[in-house]
Amino acid sequence: MKIFKETLSLRWDPVAVRMMRPGEERPPQMIEPPVPLRHCQSIITARRGNCLYMPPRSHACPDGSGILGLVEMSAKLRSGDLYLLFKKMPNIETAQKMISSRSEFKSGSYEATLLAPLDKATFEPDVVVFTLWPEQAMWLCCAQTYHNGERQSFKTSGFNSTCADLIVQPMNTGEMNISFGCYGSRASSEIDDFELYLSVPTHLLEPIAQSLQKLSQKSIPEERKKIYLHPVMDKIGSRRPESKGDGAASVELFIDSDQCLGDGLCVDFCPTGVLEMVEKDGRKVAIAVHPEACSACYTCVGQCSEKAIQLSYL
Ligand code: SF4
Ligand code: SF4
Numbered sequence: 001m002k003i004f005k006e007t008l009s010l011r012w013d014p015v016a017v018r019m020m021r022p023g024e025e026r027p028p029q030m031i032e033p034p035v036p037l038r039h040c041q042s043i044i045t046a047r048r049g050n051c052l053y054m055p056p057r058s059h060a061c062p063d064g065s066g067i068l069g070l071v072e073m074s075a076k077l078r079s080g081d082l083y084l085l086f087k088k089m090p091n092i093e094t095a096q097k098m099i100s101s102r103s104e105f106k107s108g109s110y111e112a113t114l115l116a117p118l119d120k121a122t123f124e125p126d127v128v129v130f131t132l133w134p135e136q137a138m139w140l141c142c143a144q145t146y147h148n149g150e151r152q153s154f155k156t157s158g159f160n161s162t163c164a165d166l167i168v169q170p171m172n173t174g175e176m177n178i179s180f181g182c183y184g185s186r187a188s189s190e191i192d193d194f195e196l197y198l199s200v201p202t203h204l205l206e207p208i209a210q211s212l213q214k215l216s217q218k219s220i221p222e223e224r225k226k227i228y229l230h231p232v233m234d235k236i237g238s239r240r241p242e243s244k245g246d247g248a249a250s251v252e253l254f255i256d257s258d259q260c261l262g263d264g265l266c267v268d269f270c271p272t273g274v275l276e277m278v279e280k281d282g283r284k285v286a287i288a289v290h291p292e293a294c295s296a297c298y299t300c301v302g303q304c305s306e307k308a309i310q311l312s313y314l
Helices: 002-008 039-047 062-067 075-079 081-085 092-101 134-148 161-173 183-188 202-215 219-224 265-269 299-303
Strands: 015-020 052-054 112-117 127-132 177-179 196-201 251-255 275-280 283-288 309-313
Touching: 002 134, 002 202, 015 039, 015 161, 039 052, 039 062, 039 112, 039 161, 039 183, 062 075, 062 161, 075 081, 075 092, 081 092, 127 134, 127 161, 127 202, 134 196, 134 202, 134 219, 161 177, 161 196, 196 202, 202 219, 251 283, 265 275, 265 299, 299 309
Parallel strands: none
Antiparallel strands: 015 112, 015 127, 052 112, 127 196, 177 196, 251 309, 275 283
16 A cells, blocks of 8 residues: 555555455444445545445445446336436437446345445455556556556446446456546546546555556656656747758767766667767766767666766757
8 A cells, every 4th residue: 555655646545445245244444424425426435534334225326336236227227218318328229238338247246335445444355446647547557567568458438437447347357447437426526637547456456566666666756757858848849950861860969978977877778879888088988979870769868867968959
């Protein structure tokens, strides 16, 4: 939990969610809310620090509680008629296709939802729901790929997001899943316009946390410092550099050998072999031996701890 909060600078606590199986005992210190909440509202309430026990009578959204297998879905929702009434679907065929393609639990599979901030959860979660901005979601995806080398595939839509996409889908597949929220969850909860959700099955938390710790040693802080930010960004259009016609950018490299430490990082990171280390006045310094091959990627500029390298357009 601490790793997630520290490496990603999370604004909100990740929310542990468990689908309570039939016959399971209600864990201690879980509060049944005084008024029914939608499932999306219960996630928001938990990310604010509350530990919730939510039996069917506490669920305000008949769609969500049907999808989560807590109750039988009402006929009007099951048929798709209500989606037409809300003007959220063009016709009944499309509505029914959307309904049949979403992930759902069978009615009666579960007795309640349990939600708590991850570090307060007294139960074993099925999934952990992160409220993120896109950059943080990128690092969680990156951490998963760092762990197993695989890209992620997400299944989502702007319908039934926090129930179908955040709970049922990752529990059924064992893979993380994304949700941008839906009509209901955005209209009835405080999720900000720039926030999204990522749900991670519990068995993936540990490897992802370990990967995040490794990524936080270099990649995350470098990205957040925008170390390759192009200095011409603010005045684009004021001057257009001529192409040399060979695919290379027309740039001049200046390396201040007085500042150069001689660690060779720029040489190691340059993808096109522009730079080399040479002896100068009894010490090693970087020089540009093939400046014509420079693509102006700014990697050497960003990696040089001494800010000894500058690029300028010819
Ligand atoms: S990264 Fe900077 S300090 Fe290191 S060799 Fe290159 S120019 Fe010198
Ligand atoms: S800007 Fe990129 S291509 Fe050019 S010297 Fe630096 S690392 Fe190499």
